[in-house]
Amino acid sequence: MTTGPDRESTGGAEAPDATGGEAPRAAWPLFEVFVRGKRGLNHVHVGSLHAPDEEMALHNARNLYTRRNEGVSIWVVRAEHITASSPDEKDPFFAPNGDKVYRHPTFYEIPDDVPHI
Amino acid sequence: MSTEEATVTAERELQGHFEDKIARDQRVEPRDWMPSGYRETLVRQIAQHAHSEIIGMQPEGNWLTRAPSLRRKAILLAKVQDEAGHGLYLYSAAETLGVDRSELTGKLVSGRQKYSSIFNYPTLTFADIGVIGWLVDGAAIVNQVPLCRASYGPYARAMIRICKEESFHQRQGYELLMTMMSGTAKQRAMVQDATDRWWWPSLMMFGPPDGDSPNTRQSMEWGIKRHTNDELRQKFVDMTVPQAEALGVSLPDSGLVWNSERGHYDFSEPDWAEFRRVLKGGGPCNTQRVERRRSAHEDGAWVREAAAAHAAKQAARGEAAV
Numbered sequence: 001m002t003t004g005p006d007r008e009s010t011g012g013a014e015a016p017d018a019t020g021g022e023a024p025r026a027a028w029p030l031f032e033v034f035v036r037g038k039r040g041l042n043h044v045h046v047g048s049l050h051a052p053d054e055e056m057a058l059h060n061a062r063n064l065y066t067r068r069n070e071g072v073s074i075w076v077v078r079a080e081h082i083t084a085s086s087p088d089e090k091d092p093f094f095a096p097n098g099d100k101v102y103r104h105p106t107f108y109e110i111p112d113d114v115p116h117i
Numbered sequence: 118m119s120t121e122e123a124t125v126t127a128e129r130e131l132q133g134h135f136e137d138k139i140a141r142d143q144r145v146e147p148r149d150w151m152p153s154g155y156r157e158t159l160v161r162q163i164a165q166h167a168h169s170e171i172i173g174m175q176p177e178g179n180w181l182t183r184a185p186s187l188r189r190k191a192i193l194l195a196k197v198q199d200e201a202g203h204g205l206y207l208y209s210a211a212e213t214l215g216v217d218r219s220e221l222t223g224k225l226v227s228g229r230q231k232y233s234s235i236f237n238y239p240t241l242t243f244a245d246i247g248v249i250g251w252l253v254d255g256a257a258i259v260n261q262v263p264l265c266r267a268s269y270g271p272y273a274r275a276m277i278r279i280c281k282e283e284s285f286h287q288r289q290g291y292e293l294l295m296t297m298m299s300g301t302a303k304q305r306a307m308v309q310d311a312t313d314r315w316w317w318p319s320l321m322m323f324g325p326p327d328g329d330s331p332n333t334r335q336s337m338e339w340g341i342k343r344h345t346n347d348e349l350r351q352k353f354v355d356m357t358v359p360q361a362e363a364l365g366v367s368l369p370d371s372g373l374v375w376n377s378e379r380g381h382y383d384f385s386e387p388d389w390a391e392f393r394r395v396l397k398g399g400g401p402c403n404t405q406r407v408e409r410r411r412s413a414h415e416d417g418a419w420v421r422e423a424a425a426a427h428a429a430k431q432a433a434r435g436e437a438a439v
Contacts, residue, residue, distance in 0.1 A: 005147075006146075006147040006148070006213045006271065027421065027422070027425040028421065030212070046278075047206060047209045047210075047271075047274075047278075048209045048212065048213075049205065049209065050218070052421075052425045052427065052428035053424075053428035053431060053432070056424060063198075063202075064202055064206075067198070067199070067202065068282075084148070087146070087148045087149045087150065089130075089131055089134040089150060
């Protein structure tokens with residue numbers, strides 16, 4: 001699958017109809033927005049917006065997603081540039097680690113009287 | 118097994134996955150399989166909600182240039198900007214379902230999709246700004262808090278963001294009214310008049326009575342809706358009566374009385390004929406609201422085009438430099 005992370009890719013029941021307005025995607029692409037809430041935290045996906053270019057996308061993201069000090073840093077990336085895994089019901093992408101319980105610390109039995117382990 | 122049979126089997130399996138997620142109160146995410154009815158209901162509801170936020174900028178924007186002080190003007194500007202933001206969060210959520218927001222805007226200005234009927238009433242005095250914050254945003258909060266747990270992930274996340282901001286909206290409105298109530302007799306009369314005019318439309322914001330709301334059951338089964346219209350309306354009335362008392366205004370309903378047996382306030386039925394009339398386009402401001410939205414969209418076309426042309430030019434220059 002090579003669609004964006006939060007995009008319906010299978011042509012859903014509510015397929016866009018062409019009578020709605022101008023041809024928009026060609027003009028203003030879709031950007032996904034990631035915000036670092038404060039120093040020490042990862043950037044987290046918060047939503048999307050349309051903008052003509054990267055710079056405007058950043059400005060719009062600031063005005064839309066950080067009006068109340070919600071962030072100290074913003075990433076914007078064109079949705080079309082994100083590669084995402086398939087939904088789990090179509091592709092058991094994460095199945096390989098399902099049976100590897102020995103990767104977890106709780107797999108190992110240590111006597112209670114052994115300290116600090 | 119024929120191809121068709123295989124498709125049916127696969128579909129049944131996917132339906133099972135979906136129902137299992139709902140049953141376990143897990144969230145459905147954009148690229149998961151979902152029944153077409155679920156998708157259509159969400160698109161309709163989220164779009165209608167987004168349109169309401171965008172149209173909702175107009176009644177309040179009406180007072181931006183006439184706010185009585187710089188403080189009130191700054192507050193009102195921030196609030197109207199929030200409404201735009203709420204609309205965009207919701208359009209963003211709708212787009213994860215395979216629709217495009219300019220398509221949704223097209224449906225709004227051509228009258229094919231609706232918005233909340235509350236915004237078809239006019240804002241006659243500055244007291245209306247306070248009452249909208251208090252009652253209209255108050256009702257919106259009651260409606261929206263349960264939606265923070267809606268089964269569709271992007272919708273629920275947009276609602277969490279919105280609910281965080283609504284509290285400011287309601288409190289600034291109530292504070293504005295408290296200030297007016299401590300003013301002159303004329304100011305107090307303005308607050309009472311605005312309360313009288315907005316009370317019933319606010320009750321209508323929760324939608325028709327449960328008996329007349331055919332989609333409620335399915336929406337509740339899908340986890341899109343968590344409470345019925347009448348439950349939410351009752352909750353709003355119970356919350357608001359003490360606020361009206363603290364403010365010193367009366368609510369325009371002679372049938373409003375505490376029922377100790379039920380542990381709730383009894384209240385009269387809103388005028389549902391009026392509700393249907395306004396929803397169908399017969400409210401005081403329907404035409405004006407949609408016309409204003411359409412002209413704003415059309416008048417802004419050159420800006421969108423210029424920005425796109427600039428972006429294309431910059432991109433071409435960047436390629437030439439490489």
